[in-house]
Amino acid sequence: MIYDVIILGSGPAGLSAAIYAKRAMLNALMIDRNYIGGGQILNTYEVDNYPGLPGISGFDLGEKMSEHADKFGIEKVSTDISSIDILSEIKTVHTDEGDFQGKAIIIATGNSPKKLLVPGEEELTGMGVSYCATCDGAFFKGKTTAVVGGGDVAIEDAIFLSRGCEKVYLIHRRDELRGAKSLQEELFNTENIEVIFDTIVTSINGSDKVESITINNVKTNAIDTIPVNGVFLAVGNDPNTIALDDAKTNLETDERGYIKASEDCKTNIPGVFAAGDIRTKKLRQVVTAVADGANAIESLQEYLRK
Numbered sequence: 001m002i003y004d005v006i007i008l009g010s011g012p013a014g015l016s017a018a019i020y021a022k023r024a025m026l027n028a029l030m031i032d033r034n035y036i037g038g039g040q041i042l043n044t045y046e047v048d049n050y051p052g053l054p055g056i057s058g059f060d061l062g063e064k065m066s067e068h069a070d071k072f073g074i075e076k077v078s079t080d081i082s083s084i085d086i087l088s089e090i091k092t093v094h095t096d097e098g099d100f101q102g103k104a105i106i107i108a109t110g111n112s113p114k115k116l117l118v119p120g121e122e123e124l125t126g127m128g129v130s131y132c133a134t135c136d137g138a139f140f141k142g143k144t145t146a147v148v149g150g151g152d153v154a155i156e157d158a159i160f161l162s163r164g165c166e167k168v169y170l171i172h173r174r175d176e177l178r179g180a181k182s183l184q185e186e187l188f189n190t191e192n193i194e195v196i197f198d199t200i201v202t203s204i205n206g207s208d209k210v211e212s213i214t215i216n217n218v219k220t221n222a223i224d225t226i227p228v229n230g231v232f233l234a235v236g237n238d239p240n241t242i243a244l245d246d247a248k249t250n251l252e253t254d255e256r257g258y259i260k261a262s263e264d265c266k267t268n269i270p271g272v273f274a275a276g277d278i279r280t281k282k283l284r285q286v287v288t289a290v291a292d293g294a295n296a297i298e299s300l301q302e303y304l305r306k
Protein backbone atom coordinates (compact mmCIF):
# COMPACT_ATOMS: atom_id res chain seq x y z
CA MET A 1 0.00 0.00 0.00
CA ILE A 2 1.22 3.47 -0.82
CA TYR A 3 0.01 6.21 1.52
CA ASP A 4 -0.67 9.74 0.31
CA VAL A 5 1.41 10.99 3.22
CA ILE A 6 3.57 9.53 5.95
CA ILE A 7 3.99 11.81 8.95
CA LEU A 8 7.10 11.21 11.04
CA GLY A 9 6.61 12.34 14.63
CA SER A 10 3.54 12.74 16.85
CA GLY A 11 4.23 16.03 18.59
CA PRO A 12 2.02 19.10 18.03
CA ALA A 13 3.23 19.55 14.42
CA GLY A 14 2.71 15.88 13.50
CA LEU A 15 -0.70 15.69 15.20
CA SER A 16 -1.88 18.89 13.55
CA ALA A 17 -0.70 17.53 10.17
CA ALA A 18 -2.62 14.31 10.92
CA ILE A 19 -5.84 16.24 11.66
CA TYR A 20 -5.53 18.35 8.50
CA ALA A 21 -4.59 15.30 6.39
CA LYS A 22 -7.57 13.26 7.53
CA ARG A 23 -9.96 16.18 7.07
CA ALA A 24 -8.58 16.50 3.51
CA MET A 25 -9.42 12.78 3.02
CA LEU A 26 -5.79 11.85 2.55
CA ASN A 27 -4.64 8.33 3.23
CA ALA A 28 -2.23 9.15 6.05
CA LEU A 29 0.07 7.20 8.35
CA MET A 30 1.81 8.59 11.42
CA ILE A 31 5.01 6.97 12.72
CA ASP A 32 6.59 7.72 16.08
CA ARG A 33 8.76 5.73 18.46
CA ASN A 34 6.51 6.76 21.37
CA TYR A 35 3.14 5.17 22.05
CA ILE A 36 1.75 8.37 23.50
CA GLY A 37 1.42 11.34 21.16
CA GLY A 38 2.22 14.88 22.26
CA GLY A 39 6.00 15.04 21.89
CA GLN A 40 7.98 17.38 24.09
CA ILE A 41 4.95 19.07 25.67
CA LEU A 42 4.24 15.86 27.57
CA ASN A 43 7.21 16.83 29.75
CA THR A 44 6.01 20.39 30.29
CA TYR A 45 4.37 21.12 33.61
CA GLU A 46 2.14 23.91 32.34
CA VAL A 47 1.48 25.51 28.96
CA ASP A 48 0.12 28.98 29.54
CA ASN A 49 0.38 30.49 26.07
CA TYR A 50 -1.74 28.19 23.93
CA PRO A 51 -4.80 30.26 23.05
CA GLY A 52 -8.05 29.03 24.53
CA LEU A 53 -6.51 26.65 27.07
CA PRO A 54 -4.82 28.84 29.70
CA GLY A 55 -2.74 26.96 32.27
CA ILE A 56 -3.32 23.53 30.76
CA SER A 57 -0.74 20.91 31.71
CA GLY A 58 1.55 19.82 28.87
CA PHE A 59 0.43 16.23 29.34
CA ASP A 60 -3.27 17.16 29.03
CA LEU A 61 -2.64 19.28 25.94
CA GLY A 62 -0.70 16.44 24.29
CA GLU A 63 -3.46 14.00 25.17
CA LYS A 64 -6.18 16.30 23.81
CA MET A 65 -4.30 16.74 20.53
CA SER A 66 -3.77 12.98 20.19
CA GLU A 67 -7.44 12.29 20.87
CA HIS A 68 -8.36 14.89 18.26
CA ALA A 69 -6.22 13.11 15.62
CA ASP A 70 -7.66 9.75 16.74
CA LYS A 71 -11.17 11.12 16.27
CA PHE A 72 -10.41 11.51 12.56
CA GLY A 73 -9.01 7.98 12.46
CA ILE A 74 -5.31 8.62 11.93
CA GLU A 75 -3.46 5.32 11.40
CA LYS A 76 -0.45 5.04 13.73
CA VAL A 77 2.60 2.84 14.02
CA SER A 78 4.82 3.05 17.13
CA THR A 79 8.31 2.03 16.11
CA ASP A 80 11.85 3.32 15.66
CA ILE A 81 12.61 4.80 12.27
CA SER A 82 15.96 3.52 11.03
CA SER A 83 16.26 5.47 7.78
CA ILE A 84 14.25 7.11 5.01
CA ASP A 85 14.65 7.12 1.22
CA ILE A 86 13.41 10.44 -0.03
CA LEU A 87 14.85 10.93 -3.50
CA SER A 88 12.49 8.70 -5.52
CA GLU A 89 8.98 9.80 -6.33
CA ILE A 90 7.68 7.21 -3.84
CA LYS A 91 9.29 7.75 -0.44
CA THR A 92 10.16 4.79 1.79
CA VAL A 93 10.43 4.82 5.58
CA HIS A 94 12.45 1.90 6.98
CA THR A 95 11.46 0.96 10.52
CA ASP A 96 11.76 -1.89 13.04
CA GLU A 97 8.19 -2.84 11.99
CA GLY A 98 9.03 -3.01 8.27
CA ASP A 99 9.01 -0.56 5.37
CA PHE A 100 6.26 1.98 4.68
CA GLN A 101 5.78 3.87 1.43
CA GLY A 102 4.19 7.22 0.73
CA LYS A 103 3.77 9.71 -2.11
CA ALA A 104 4.93 12.43 0.25
CA ILE A 105 6.47 12.70 3.67
CA ILE A 106 6.26 15.20 6.51
CA ILE A 107 9.21 15.23 8.88
CA ALA A 108 8.00 16.45 12.27
CA THR A 109 10.44 14.67 14.57
CA GLY A 110 11.14 17.74 16.70
CA ASN A 111 14.20 18.16 18.83
CA SER A 112 15.77 16.86 22.06
CA PRO A 113 17.58 18.48 24.99
CA LYS A 114 21.15 19.50 24.25
CA LYS A 115 23.99 18.17 26.40
CA LEU A 116 26.15 20.58 28.38
CA LEU A 117 29.24 18.44 27.72
CA VAL A 118 30.99 18.89 31.08
CA PRO A 119 32.81 16.28 33.20
CA GLY A 120 30.38 14.25 35.33
CA GLU A 121 27.33 14.94 33.14
CA GLU A 122 27.27 11.63 31.32
CA GLU A 123 28.40 9.51 34.30
CA LEU A 124 25.76 11.01 36.61
CA THR A 125 22.82 11.12 34.18
CA GLY A 126 19.94 9.41 35.99
CA MET A 127 21.84 9.78 39.28
CA GLY A 128 21.03 13.42 39.85
CA VAL A 129 21.60 14.80 36.37
CA SER A 130 18.34 15.23 34.46
CA TYR A 131 17.03 16.91 31.32
CA CYS A 132 13.39 16.87 32.46
CA ALA A 133 12.28 18.62 35.63
CA THR A 134 8.66 17.51 35.36
CA CYS A 135 9.76 13.88 34.96
CA ASP A 136 12.37 13.77 37.74
CA GLY A 137 11.66 16.76 39.99
CA ALA A 138 9.68 14.71 42.52
CA PHE A 139 12.85 12.80 43.47
CA PHE A 140 14.30 16.01 44.90
CA LYS A 141 11.57 16.95 47.38
CA GLY A 142 13.12 18.96 50.23
CA LYS A 143 16.54 18.91 48.50
CA THR A 144 18.74 21.46 46.76
CA THR A 145 18.90 21.54 42.99
CA ALA A 146 20.47 23.64 40.25
CA VAL A 147 19.01 24.46 36.85
CA VAL A 148 21.38 25.48 34.07
CA GLY A 149 20.18 27.77 31.26
CA GLY A 150 18.42 31.09 30.75
CA GLY A 151 15.58 30.26 28.35
CA ASP A 152 11.89 29.53 28.92
CA VAL A 153 12.55 25.91 29.83
CA ALA A 154 15.20 26.76 32.45
CA ILE A 155 12.96 29.35 34.10
CA GLU A 156 9.90 27.09 34.03
CA ASP A 157 11.98 24.24 35.46
CA ALA A 158 13.32 26.41 38.29
CA ILE A 159 9.81 27.60 39.20
CA PHE A 160 8.46 24.06 39.02
CA LEU A 161 11.29 22.67 41.20
CA SER A 162 10.94 25.49 43.75
CA ARG A 163 7.53 24.08 44.70
CA GLY A 164 9.09 20.92 46.12
CA CYS A 165 12.79 21.66 46.66
CA GLU A 166 14.20 23.47 49.62
CA LYS A 167 16.41 25.62 47.40
CA VAL A 168 16.91 26.02 43.67
CA TYR A 169 19.81 27.76 41.92
CA LEU A 170 19.33 29.00 38.38
CA ILE A 171 22.72 29.34 36.74
CA HIS A 172 22.98 31.36 33.55
CA ARG A 173 26.07 32.15 31.51
CA ARG A 174 25.07 35.78 30.76
CA ASP A 175 23.71 38.69 32.81
CA GLU A 176 20.30 38.61 31.14
CA LEU A 177 17.76 35.85 30.82
CA ARG A 178 16.33 34.91 27.45
CA GLY A 179 12.99 33.55 28.69
CA ALA A 180 9.61 35.33 28.67
CA LYS A 181 9.35 38.43 30.90
CA SER A 182 6.24 37.09 32.67
CA LEU A 183 8.18 33.95 33.65
CA GLN A 184 11.14 36.06 34.78
CA GLU A 185 8.86 38.06 37.06
CA GLU A 186 7.62 34.88 38.72
CA LEU A 187 11.19 33.57 38.98
CA PHE A 188 12.54 36.66 40.72
CA ASN A 189 9.55 36.70 43.08
CA THR A 190 10.11 33.14 44.23
CA GLU A 191 11.90 33.18 47.57
CA ASN A 192 13.73 29.87 47.41
CA ILE A 193 15.22 30.49 43.94
CA GLU A 194 18.65 32.11 43.68
CA VAL A 195 19.67 33.28 40.22
CA ILE A 196 23.40 33.25 39.54
CA PHE A 197 24.35 35.27 36.46
CA ASP A 198 27.53 35.33 34.35
CA THR A 199 28.36 31.83 35.47
CA ILE A 200 29.03 28.52 33.79
CA VAL A 201 29.04 25.05 35.28
CA THR A 202 32.44 23.46 34.63
CA SER A 203 31.83 20.08 36.27
CA ILE A 204 29.20 18.01 38.01
CA ASN A 205 30.68 16.15 40.93
CA GLY A 206 29.84 13.00 42.88
CA SER A 207 30.76 9.33 42.93
CA ASP A 208 27.46 7.48 42.55
CA LYS A 209 25.13 10.47 42.83
CA VAL A 210 25.37 14.22 42.33
CA GLU A 211 26.95 15.93 45.33
CA SER A 212 28.02 19.31 43.99
CA ILE A 213 28.72 21.45 40.95
CA THR A 214 31.77 23.52 40.20
CA ILE A 215 30.95 26.93 38.80
CA ASN A 216 33.03 29.64 37.22
CA ASN A 217 32.10 33.31 37.08
CA VAL A 218 33.04 34.33 33.54
CA LYS A 219 33.46 38.00 34.50
CA THR A 220 35.54 37.70 37.70
CA ASN A 221 36.94 34.24 36.92
CA ALA A 222 36.04 33.18 40.49
CA ILE A 223 35.61 29.44 40.93
CA ASP A 224 33.22 28.01 43.48
CA THR A 225 31.66 24.69 44.45
CA ILE A 226 27.99 24.51 45.43
CA PRO A 227 26.57 21.42 47.16
CA VAL A 228 23.48 20.23 45.25
CA ASN A 229 21.53 16.98 45.04
CA GLY A 230 20.34 17.39 41.49
CA VAL A 231 21.22 19.27 38.31
CA PHE A 232 18.63 20.02 35.63
CA LEU A 233 20.10 20.94 32.28
CA ALA A 234 17.98 23.24 30.12
CA VAL A 235 20.48 24.64 27.64
CA GLY A 236 18.41 24.32 24.48
CA ASN A 237 17.83 21.59 21.98
CA ASP A 238 19.30 19.71 19.04
CA PRO A 239 17.17 18.56 16.10
CA ASN A 240 16.10 14.91 16.07
CA THR A 241 17.62 13.95 12.77
CA ILE A 242 19.57 10.79 13.71
CA ALA A 243 17.25 8.51 11.71
CA LEU A 244 17.55 10.92 8.82
CA ASP A 245 21.32 10.65 8.51
CA ASP A 246 21.34 9.37 4.91
CA ALA A 247 18.49 11.64 3.94
CA LYS A 248 20.35 14.56 5.48
CA THR A 249 23.04 14.33 2.85
CA ASN A 250 20.36 15.38 0.37
CA LEU A 251 18.20 17.54 2.61
CA GLU A 252 19.45 21.08 3.06
CA THR A 253 20.02 21.88 6.74
CA ASP A 254 21.49 24.82 8.60
CA GLU A 255 24.76 24.60 10.54
CA ARG A 256 22.93 23.17 13.61
CA GLY A 257 21.18 20.46 11.59
CA TYR A 258 17.70 22.01 11.38
CA ILE A 259 16.00 21.24 8.04
CA LYS A 260 15.80 24.31 5.85
CA ALA A 261 12.16 25.12 5.14
CA SER A 262 10.06 28.25 5.42
CA GLU A 263 6.44 28.71 6.47
CA ASP A 264 5.20 26.58 3.57
CA CYS A 265 7.25 23.72 5.08
CA LYS A 266 8.72 22.78 1.66
CA THR A 267 12.24 21.38 1.76
CA ASN A 268 14.64 21.28 -1.17
CA ILE A 269 13.40 17.74 -2.02
CA PRO A 270 10.04 17.54 -3.85
CA GLY A 271 7.44 15.73 -1.77
CA VAL A 272 9.38 16.13 1.49
CA PHE A 273 8.08 18.66 4.01
CA ALA A 274 9.45 19.69 7.41
CA ALA A 275 7.12 20.88 10.17
CA GLY A 276 7.52 22.06 13.76
CA ASP A 277 10.72 22.36 15.76
CA ILE A 278 12.76 20.35 13.21
CA ARG A 279 12.67 23.12 10.61
CA THR A 280 14.58 26.38 10.52
CA LYS A 281 12.42 29.00 12.22
CA LYS A 282 12.63 31.86 14.66
CA LEU A 283 10.04 30.88 17.23
CA ARG A 284 9.69 27.29 18.42
CA GLN A 285 6.38 27.13 20.27
CA VAL A 286 3.35 24.86 20.31
CA VAL A 287 1.33 27.43 18.32
CA THR A 288 3.96 27.68 15.60
CA ALA A 289 4.30 23.89 15.47
CA VAL A 290 0.56 23.32 14.98
CA ALA A 291 0.51 26.06 12.33
CA ASP A 292 3.27 24.17 10.50
CA GLY A 293 1.19 20.98 10.52
CA ALA A 294 -1.61 22.79 8.70
CA ASN A 295 0.72 24.57 6.26
CA ALA A 296 2.58 21.34 5.48
CA ILE A 297 -0.67 19.61 4.46
CA GLU A 298 -1.65 22.60 2.33
CA SER A 299 1.70 22.50 0.48
CA LEU A 300 1.54 18.72 0.25
CA GLN A 301 -1.91 18.77 -1.39
CA GLU A 302 -0.61 21.24 -3.95
CA TYR A 303 2.33 18.86 -4.60
CA LEU A 304 0.02 15.81 -4.96
CA ARG A 305 -2.24 17.70 -7.40
CA LYS A 306 0.76 18.43 -9.61
Ligand code: NAP
Binding pocket: 047, 048, 049, 116, 148, 149, 150, 151, 152, 153, 154, 156, 173, 174, 177, 178, 180, 200, 234, 235, 236, 237, 283, 284, 285
Ligand atom coordinates in the same frame (compact mmCIF):
# COMPACT_ATOMS: atom_id res chain seq x y z
P1 NAP B 1 16.61 28.31 24.44
O1 NAP B 1 15.56 29.35 24.39
O2 NAP B 1 17.45 28.08 23.23
O3 NAP B 1 17.55 28.67 25.67
C1 NAP B 1 18.70 27.94 25.95
C2 NAP B 1 19.42 28.60 27.09
O4 NAP B 1 20.55 27.81 27.43
C3 NAP B 1 19.91 30.00 26.73
O5 NAP B 1 19.70 30.87 27.81
C4 NAP B 1 21.39 29.78 26.47
O6 NAP B 1 22.17 30.87 26.84
C5 NAP B 1 21.71 28.62 27.38
N1 NAP B 1 22.80 27.80 26.87
C6 NAP B 1 22.92 27.24 25.64
N2 NAP B 1 24.07 26.54 25.54
C7 NAP B 1 24.69 26.66 26.74
C8 NAP B 1 25.90 26.16 27.26
N3 NAP B 1 26.72 25.39 26.55
N4 NAP B 1 26.22 26.50 28.53
C9 NAP B 1 25.41 27.29 29.28
N5 NAP B 1 24.23 27.78 28.84
C10 NAP B 1 23.88 27.46 27.58
O7 NAP B 1 16.04 26.86 24.80
P2 NAP B 1 14.80 26.38 25.69
O8 NAP B 1 14.65 27.19 26.92
O9 NAP B 1 14.98 24.92 25.78
O10 NAP B 1 13.55 26.67 24.76
C11 NAP B 1 13.48 26.08 23.46
C12 NAP B 1 12.37 26.74 22.66
O11 NAP B 1 11.11 26.38 23.23
C13 NAP B 1 12.45 28.25 22.71
O12 NAP B 1 12.08 28.76 21.46
C14 NAP B 1 11.44 28.62 23.77
O13 NAP B 1 10.91 29.92 23.59
C15 NAP B 1 10.39 27.55 23.56
N6 NAP B 1 9.63 27.31 24.80
C16 NAP B 1 8.58 28.14 25.07
C17 NAP B 1 7.86 27.98 26.22
C18 NAP B 1 6.73 28.89 26.50
O14 NAP B 1 6.43 29.75 25.70
N7 NAP B 1 6.04 28.76 27.63
C19 NAP B 1 8.17 26.99 27.12
C20 NAP B 1 9.24 26.18 26.85
C21 NAP B 1 9.96 26.36 25.68
P3 NAP B 1 22.13 32.27 26.04
O15 NAP B 1 20.86 32.94 26.47
O16 NAP B 1 23.35 32.96 26.47
O17 NAP B 1 22.13 31.90 24.58
